[in-house]
Amino acid sequence: MIPKKDYDKIAGQLQEHLAAAFPDVTVRIGDEIHYRGTNVVITSEIFRGLLPEQRFHHVVRAIPQPFYDKYFKGGVVWFELAPGESGKALMKMPRSEDGVADAPAIAAMLKKKDFAGRLRALADKKPEKLSAVGFDASREVLKKAKVVAADLQKSELFFILNGGYCDVQVLADVLPKLEGDA
Numbered sequence: 663m664i665p666k667k668d669y670d671k672i673a674g675q676l677q678e679h680l681a682a683a684f685p686d687v688t689v690r691i692g693d694e695i696h697y698r699g700t701n702v703v704i705t706s707e708i709f710r711g712l713l714p715e716q717r718f719h720h721v722v723r724a725i726p727q728p729f730y731d732k733y734f735k736g737g738v739v740w741f742e743l744a745p746g747e748s749g750k751a752l753m754k755m756p757r758s759e760d761g762v763a764d765a766p767a768i769a770a771m772l773k774k775k776d777f778a779g780r781l782r783a784l785a786d787k788k789p790e791k792l793s794a795v796g797f798d799a800s801r802e803v804l805k806k807a808k809v810v811a812a813d814l815q816k817s818e819l820f821f822i823l824n825g826g827y828c829d830v831q832v833l834a835d836v837l838p839k840l841e842g843d844a
Contacts, residue, residue, distance in 0.1 A: 663737045664691060664700060672733055676702070676725070683724040684708050696741050696749025702734065703741045703749070710744035712796055713818060714755050717742035719827040720795060761819030768813065768820040769840060775807040777817075778837045785833055792829040797821065799829040 664672050669691040677689040684706040695701040709717045721742055722730065741749045761768070772778070780803045785792055791799045797818050804814055824839050826832035 664733050666693070673702075675729070676704075676733075679726060679729060680704065680706075680721065680724050683720065691738075697739045697753070700738045701741060701749075702738050703743065705743045705745055707745060708795060709742050709747075713757075713822065714742070714752055715758055715822050716796065716827045756815065756819060758819050758822040761816055761823055764816050765820055765823060768816050771809070771813060772817065772820070772840060775804075775809060777803060777807065778841055780807060781829075781833060781837065792833060794828050794830045796828055797832070800832050 673689045673691040676691075677687055680687045680689065684704075686708075687704060687706045690703040690705075691700065692703075693700055695703055704721055708720075712720075718740055721740070725734070741752055743749065743752060777800075781800060784799055784803055791802070793799060800817070800821065801814065804817055809817065821827075821832050821836050824836045826836035
């Protein structure tokens with residue numbers, strides 16, 4: 663819990679911690695900025711095109727654990743926004759839990775399209791294309807495999823459901839699970 667009198671001080675410290683991962687980051691802490699209670703609003707261009715859980719995952723990984731535990735472990739509502747994006751827009755975005763019902767069908771489609779083989783081939787030929795932030799290479803592979811637009815985001819939700827928040831994690835963590843289900 664953050665004492666109200668310390669909002670600006672803690673926001674400044676959090677911004678310093680996040681600056682290495684998000685060079686353009688700004689942090690604001692306040693009550694009811696976008697939602698009830700204490701809100702932590704983190705803004706960076708890096709969030710553009712990312713789903714909410716990806717954003718939160720990358721932010722939390724960039725915060726030292728003792729600092730996170732002391733101030734942010736409970737009682738705050740997080741908003742990771744791209745510049746100009748509203749808190750309301752973020753709250754309307756899909757979450758991985760929205761894809762639970764579609765997961766078996768998405769897994770079957772990914773296998774049928776040989777997503778694992780295609781992503782591994784791309785990683786072997788052009789490893790620099792794999793993002794440690796987003797799903798750029800995964801999207802490229804899915805589009806080349808002619809995955810319909812409606813299934814692109816469902817695939818991303820499937821990746822998150824299975825522990826993949828970026829291309830690198832899809833390759834390392836999701837593909838073994840996907841191939842193990844054969």
